[in-house]
Amino acid sequence: MAIVGASFSIVLPWLVKDIIDKVLLERNIRLLMLISFGVVIIFFVKGVASYVQNYWISIAGFRTITRLRSELYAHLHNLSASFFHENPTGEVISRMTNDISILQNFFANVFLNIFMDIMIFLGSMVFLFFIHWKLALFSVAVFPLVGLCIDYLGRKIRGASHLLQKKTATLTSLIERAVTGMKIIQSYVSSPYEVQRFEAENEVNFRLAMKQARAKALLTPLVELVASCALTAVIWFGGREVIQGNLTPGGLVAFLGYLVTAASPLSSFSRGFQILQQSLASAERIFEFLDIPPQVKDEEGSIEKKEVTRGLRIRDVSFSYQGEKVLKNFNLEVKVGEKVGIVGPSGAGKSTLINLLLRFYDPDSGNIEIDGIDIRKIKLSSLRNLIGVVLQDALVLGGTVWENILYGKLDAQPAEIFEASKKARAHDFVMALEKGYDTNVGDAGCRLSGGQKQRIAIARAFLKDPPILVFDEATSNLDPESERYIREAISEIDRSKIVIVVAHSPAMVKDLDRIVLLWDGTVRAEGSHEELLSSCEEYRRLFGGVREWQKSV
Ligand SMILES: Nc1ncnc2c1ncn2[C@@H]1O[C@H](COP(=O)(O)OP(=O)(O)OP(=O)(O)O)[C@@H](O)[C@H]1O
16 A cells, blocks of 8 residues: 555656646647546545555554553563562553553654655655656765764654653652652641652753754754755756756656655654654663563462462571561461461561562572472462462552452352451441442542451452461551451451461460561561460560550450
8 A cells, every 4th residue: 555655646746747848848738638637546546545554554553552551561460579669650650651652652653654655765766866867866965964964863862762751750750659648748748848849850851851852853954954955956957957958847847846755755754753763762661661570480380289288388488678688597387277476576577478478579598388389389370379368558459349359259259249248347337338339449448447448358368268368467457346356257267277367466366376476587486375475575575565455355
């Protein structure tokens, strides 16, 4: 189609040559009629070809963008916890939205015309050489100069574009920070500080945009200036050739026509080149992101595991975040049917232990085994299917209460959802909500109280009904009554499972089979609540005033 469209565009200057040399100079009315009719046909066929070409190229371009967007989103889900800790949310979102929009602009405005433009350019060149090869050589002589301008300014545009995209990501991060942290910002009356910070970044953004705009604005006039030198030379030497009888007047007009026809794709190349430079910068950022390997992934030959028959063993595990040692030769064994509490001062590494169990990170040394199999040898999805977690900092997703619970088992029947919700003591408060289970919990659950979110997360874990259940400070936000409900729910969990409860409150762990005191990255003491109270000084210190508390319960 590009060839058909281009051929019909290229024929026009040749017709003008025939009009001058054969119709006007030779007074040929029949040919004039033929040419007039031909012009109508040419524009009709050219229009049809252009429509079909635009349509098919748009499909190809937008399909590519759609696939890339889905690939990016899927890749996001494969990335490890460390990636999300190290990269600001705004930066990630920006690559998935702003950079993709820039590529989309490339496909919509540049890619679409590129084939037709190349054909028109090449076709015009053939005619130029055919009409007068010496004049054609004059015209071609300016190409290297045009190439130099495009290369120099193109690099400038691309560099500025890269920085601009980075700065746009910073702005997105600041907006995200404000939206999620508005309560803190407003309660500390720090909006003026935040606004000032945003303005400063926005100003940097403006300066970079201007740098890019300067290079862009210079590109087209510079290319046109160089091209006009070629045009002047052609008029001067071509005119002399006509006067000397070496070229017909129609030939010179057609030559000029082909020069203009060849220059038009050149000028759209230079405009397209600006967009291409921006797109290359964005494509670089997108592929940089796609190239980030997941730090934790399935190992060769990893197996499926559907049940836990014996238990869980953590052997000599050491782990550090960026060189900061958190766990030091940690050992723990939990058998199927056991309910174990993990307690320890804030920052002792309790949540880190759970992160390692879920393979959000891998230990620096040592290993974790389920039924004697290193969890690195179990497929990641299979491992995570064995564990139901109620995490301290990730309780609900946007969507309805129903969707949030259903997440535990996507093919669950309504009866199973109600049962899990009742077990987690969530059913009653959910039914009292405006739309019951169809209530939208709001982004990140901001329309629910902390305790309500905890209970929905617990219902989700119960619905999943996995062999290992982990509660990471699941009751830290609950009022005493709700906390009691959860304690009851945990005590009702049957003995076919492993239950691990990370807790800050003695009430949460005192009835469990065993309590492990995590202190300074390692196991300081193990035993029942009573044993630890009588034998471990640190445990007594941690749950200071515990005797008074016991009296009051
Ligand atoms: N992503 C991270 N990057 C760097 N350091 C981290 C990260 N997560 C936790 N830490 C550090 O590791 C240590 C252990 O953190 P962890 O969250 O495991 O403690 P915790 O015992 O669960 O504490 P808390 O009871 O307060 O929740 C802390 O010093 C913490 O600052």
